[in-house]
Amino acid sequence: MRFEGTAAYVADKDLMVAVNAAIALERPLLVKGEPGTGKTELARQIAAALDLELVEWNVKSTTKAQQGLYEYDAVSRLRDSQLGDAKFNDIANYIKPGKLWHAFTTDRKVVLLIDEIDKADIEFPNDLLQELDRNEFHVYETGETIRAMHRPIVIITSNNEKELPDAFLRRCFFHYIRFPDVETLTRIVEVHYPGIKQNLVRAALTQFYEIRDVPGLKKKPSTSEALDWIRLLVADDIAPEDLRADPKNALPKLHGALLKNEQDVHLFERLAFMARRQG
Amino acid sequence: MFLPFFLELKAAKIPVSLREYLTLLEGLDAGLVTYDVEGFYYLARSALVKDERHLDRFDQVFGHVFKGLELLGGESGVDIANLPEEWLRRLAEKHLTEEEKKLIEALGGFDKLMETLRQRLEEQKGRHQGGSKWIGTAGTSPFGAYGYNPEGVRIGQDEGRHGRAVKVWDKREFRNFDDSVELGTRNIKVALKRLRRWVREGADDELDLSGTIRSTAEHGYLDVQTRPERRNHVKLLMFFDVGGSMDEHIRIAEELFSAVRSEFKHMEYFYFHNCLYEGVWKDNRRRHAEKIPTLDLIHKYGPDYKVIFVGDAAMAPYEVSHAGGSVEHWNEEAGAIWLGRVLDHWKNAAWLNPSKEQYWDYTASTAMIRKIFAHRMYPMTLAGIEGATRELSRRH
Numbered sequence: 001m002r003f004e005g006t007a008a009y010v011a012d013k014d015l016m017v018a019v020n021a022a023i024a025l026e027r028p029l030l031v032k033g034e035p036g037t038g039k040t041e042l043a044r045q046i047a048a049a050l051d052l053e054l055v056e057w058n059v060k061s062t063t064k065a066q067q068g069l070y071e072y073d074a075v076s077r078l079r080d081s082q083l084g085d086a087k088f089n090d091i092a093n094y095i096k097p098g099k100l101w102h103a104f105t106t107d108r109k110v111v112l113l114i115d116e117i118d119k120a121d122i123e124f125p126n127d128l129l130q131e132l133d134r135n136e137f138h139v140y141e142t143g144e145t146i147r148a149m150h151r152p153i154v155i156i157t158s159n160n161e162k163e164l165p166d167a168f169l170r171r172c173f174f175h176y177i178r179f180p181d182v183e184t185l186t187r188i189v190e191v192h193y194p195g196i197k198q199n200l201v202r203a204a205l206t207q208f209y210e211i212r213d214v215p216g217l218k219k220k221p222s223t224s225e226a227l228d229w230i231r232l233l234v235a236d237d238i239a240p241e242d243l244r245a246d247p248k249n250a251l252p253k254l255h256g257a258l259l260k261n262e263q264d265v266h267l268f269e270r271l272a273f274m275a276r277r278q279g
Numbered sequence: 280m281f282l283p284f285f286l287e288l289k290a291a292k293i294p295v296s297l298r299e300y301l302t303l304l305e306g307l308d309a310g311l312v313t314y315d316v317e318g319f320y321y322l323a324r325s326a327l328v329k330d331e332r333h334l335d336r337f338d339q340v341f342g343h344v345f346k347g348l349e350l351l352g353g354e355s356g357v358d359i360a361n362l363p364e365e366w367l368r369r370l371a372e373k374h375l376t377e378e379e380k381k382l383i384e385a386l387g388g389f390d391k392l393m394e395t396l397r398q399r400l401e402e403q404k405g406r407h408q409g410g411s412k413w414i415g416t417a418g419t420s421p422f423g424a425y426g427y428n429p430e431g432v433r434i435g436q437d438e439g440r441h442g443r444a445v446k447v448w449d450k451r452e453f454r455n456f457d458d459s460v461e462l463g464t465r466n467i468k469v470a471l472k473r474l475r476r477w478v479r480e481g482a483d484d485e486l487d488l489s490g491t492i493r494s495t496a497e498h499g500y501l502d503v504q505t506r507p508e509r510r511n512h513v514k515l516l517m518f519f520d521v522g523g524s525m526d527e528h529i530r531i532a533e534e535l536f537s538a539v540r541s542e543f544k545h546m547e548y549f550y551f552h553n554c555l556y557e558g559v560w561k562d563n564r565r566r567h568a569e570k571i572p573t574l575d576l577i578h579k580y581g582p583d584y585k586v587i588f589v590g591d592a593a594m595a596p597y598e599v600s601h602a603g604g605s606v607e608h609w610n611e612e613a614g615a616i617w618l619g620r621v622l623d624h625w626k627n628a629a630w631l632n633p634s635k636e637q638y639w640d641y642t643a644s645t646a647m648i649r650k651i652f653a654h655r656m657y658p659m660t661l662a663g664i665e666g667a668t669r670e671l672s673r674r675h
Contacts, residue, residue, distance in 0.1 A: 017312070017321035024309045025302065032331060075486055075503065082501040122468055161541065162468075169329035170298050176331040 001050060001109075009038070009045040010180075010188045018175040019046060028114075028132055028154035030169070033177030035159060036222030042177075043113035043155040053110045055152070057099035059120045065127030068100040068114075069137050069146075091141050100131060104148040112152040118161040125168040133171055180223060182209065192227055196234065203240035204230055207252055211259075216267060221258040229257040284323075284344045291340045293333045302326045316345070468538045471668060483507055514545040516580055516625070520590025521550045521563060523606075528633035531659055532589055535631070539587075547580065552607055553594040554614030554648075555621065573617060577624045585671045586621065586628040588652075589659070592645040593634065599647050618651050628652065629667040633659040 003019045005011035011019075019042075022029035031039045047054035057068055073094045080088040087093050097105075103112040117125060131137045135148035156172065158164065180188060182205060189201050208229070212220050221229075232254045233243070243253060251268045252258060259265050281303070288295045303326040312318035320341060328337045483505035490504035517539060519532060539546060549559035549571065558570035597604035599614045622628055630648065632639065636658045639645045649656045655670055657663035 013317065014321040014324070017318055018325035021306050021311050021322055021325060024311055025305055027302070029325075030329070074488060078491065078495075078501055078503070166294065166329075170296055172329065173302075173325045174329045175325050176334060 003046050003049055006045045006049045008048075008191060009041065010184060010191055011042075011045075012184070015042075015175060015177065018173055022155075022173045023153055025173075026135075026151045028156050028172045030156045030158060030164075030172040030174045031177060032158050032160060032174070034179055034220070034222050036224035037177045037179060038223060039157040039177060040113065040115055043111055043115075043157075046153065046155065047111040050111070050153075052108065052153070053106065054113060055099055055103045055110050056113045056115060058115045059117050059124070061119050061121075063120045063124070065120075065124050065131075066098075068098045068128070069131065070098050070101055070139060071096045072141050095139060095141060100137070101146055103152040104135065104146055107149065109150040110152045112154045114154065114156045116159055117156050118158040118164070122162055125164050129168060129171065179212075185223065185226065188223060189227065189230055193230065193234065196230070197240070199240045200233065200238075200243075201230070203243045204233055207243055208258070211252060214267070214271070218261050218263050219259075221260075225258050225260075229254060232257050284340070287340050287344055288327060288337065291336050293328065293336055293340070294330075295327050299327050299329075468542050471538060471542050471664065485509075511544065513543060514580070514584045515539065515543050515547070516576070516584045516586045517546065517548040518555065518559065518586070518588045518590075519548060519550050520553060520588075520592075522552055524591055524593050525633075528591060528659070531633050535589065535659065535664075549576070551590075552605075553590070554598050554605070554644075555588075555617045556605055556608075556610045556614055557612065557617065573621070577620065580625075582625055584625055584627075586625040587667065587671070588628070588630040590630070590632065591634045592630065592632055592639075592648040592656070593642045594644045596643045596647060599644050599651075615647070615651055618648070622652070627671045627673065628655065629670050630656040631659045631663065631667055632656055636663075 001023055003011075003016060003023065005016060018029060021027075031042060033039055043056075044054060046052075072091075073096055077088050077091070077094045099112070103110050132154060135151050136145055138145050185205060185208075186201060189196065189205070205226070208221065208226050211217075236254065238253060251265070251272060255265065255268070259268065281300070285295065285300050303323055306312075306322050306326060307319075312322050323341070324334070324337060328334055485506055485508045487504040487506040490506065491502065494502040494504050517536075519536065525532065536548070540548075549561060550563060550566065551559050555573065557573050559573060559576070560566040560570050562569060594606075595604070598606065599618075602611055602613050603609055604613065630652050632645070634645075639649065639656070645656075655667075657667040657670075
């Protein structure tokens, strides 16, 4: 079982080596990188390329590790006991399996995506250590042990909001998705918008990298923003000549797709103002 | 087989453990890469490095071990005795004035100067300070840093020494703390956890199981009880000293700032310089334009807030004790009075001091502030932060 990238996803060799190592040795793969460089998309593409089901577990600040295993619905059981429903005698009826349970018990291998693990409480990764390491966990209410029939391919993404514990890191493979260079980004654009005019792409990407290089940006635009922006440029039928930097107007055309924060827009307006004064 | 590589990684302070090494061997066993240096590099990197901050160091070690490349990096990478003469000459031409160049001539010209420098570097062993011949710091020899000889050649000095002034009237640029820094903050966060205070507040949206059981037993029918969810209720005010002598502690202050910022929802921060006076500010770039009166803070934030001051408390004693003592502006009332007011209002307060504890007694102002704070001054170490949180969580 090897991942070689897909038609819709440009994967570098280092990424492929990391993914294949994680698949072969059945260890989780921790993926980090700037927002919008395709961390979540990677799991979807692995599932698509290997023709496996994808189980997504989106972590939020309130998510507990237990919720990924199972939840015990005590309220329904209480209600059923009042209504005299015979179901309530069996506690197993009120155990709701979580994402990990689901991933462990399907009859085929699945891809399990634990998205943005750093959003959760600082102890969250520690609580999942055993479960991910041994691929089994214990259900206290019923006394059974859920064991993975097929070890899932686990992809974990992190945005670096919190530092992850060492014990957790030791069990993972790690890959940092670097921001792509011009050639790679051109290939990515080509994959997403086949047959797009080459000179438009060149002009747009030149300007895009210039914007990324502006010092002091709060949020640098990334791959997904570049793709959105180019789609807008194509939809509005903007000619490459119009894109060329006009010193009097530092704000790029349709900048809403690139600059997501009013401080950054102000920064560009200030730059434009200074350019006007000089010119 | 790769043990030397593993040991070199350890020597380069990359946190690798045996477990990661075994993973790498397992990967090679499984035939993930064969006869492919690039593939091996990628596999080793993804198995051994767990943090993008270490990637660069890993690359250096890898290059060194597997290609026999010279280990370059840091200060040790530059052989100081063999500095290319051209660098120095170019630097000298760039920075020296005509007069200074004439002074160099007085010592026998640039070539002579360099020649003597090389000789002395060879003669000299070890670090040197003071004196008038050897190369070191704070001397009057033409070689070394922090010196007073206009013919001097500066070696390894980042900052001007003579910028030290008692009064800083002119505006200075200070750096805002970057809250995106996430270096080693995990430990600080764990230490800060002690400050959490769980309070049930807001809408009833959680089942109170024991309450339901009790109520059901009392009534004889199912009586579901709910209660609000537990939330971290602690409220925190932080005051950071910026600029001046705090510059050397900027990294640890940033770490603390970013840890606190993500750990507490009710957190407000303000900056001050050296000692607290009638005004603080939130943005260092606009510190003179947007001052917030300290009295407003006292009125706005109730006594249930916990207060942490972060500063080295090293200043002239009159900056604390006298009106008009501030180095930046004319203060009507002494810093001690303002600190007293703040401490009267917020009972839970502590001062975190990034300078080493054993030096505190040598600075008069540190002792004064410590007294004002009734000895609630803690060093900015993990143990110190824990001590401060214990003090802060005490009920008054």
